[in-house]
Amino acid sequence: MPIEEARKYYETYFVIPGGASHGADKEVLAFWQHYLGVCRVIQLEEPQDTSQCIGLAIGMNEGTITLNDAVADLRKHGVAPTPSTVSPGHSCRSSRGPPVQSTRPRRL
Secondary structure, three states: OOHHHHHHHOOOOEEEOOOOOOOOOHHHHHHHHHHHOHHHEEEOOOHHHHHHHHHHHHHHHHOOOOHHHHHHHHHHOOOOOOOOOOOOOOEEEOOOOOEEEOOOOOOO
16 A cells, blocks of 8 residues: 555554664655654654554544653653654644644654
C-alpha cells in the first residue's frame, strides 16, 4: 500500500529506535520526514524506549494525554526527553483531526 493510501486510513508514524540499522542515517530520516512530515518521524536514543514511545504517541493522537503528560511519564520512567528538529510553534496536523500545536521543541 503506498504511503499516501495508508495515511488516508491510519495515523502513520515512523519510529527510529536508537542503535537501529540506519538509525542515524540522514537520508533515511529525510525520506520519512518528506513523506510523513517532521512530526510523524520519531527518533529514539534507546531501543528499549520504543514501546513506551508508541503508547504515548497513540495516547497523544487520541487526545487522552497531553505533550506535558507524555514528557512527565517519560521522566518518571528515567527517560529524559531532549529537543528534536521540531521547532517551537511548529504546527503538526493530524490527517483526520485538528492541528496539534507545539509550544517548544519536543522529542519522545
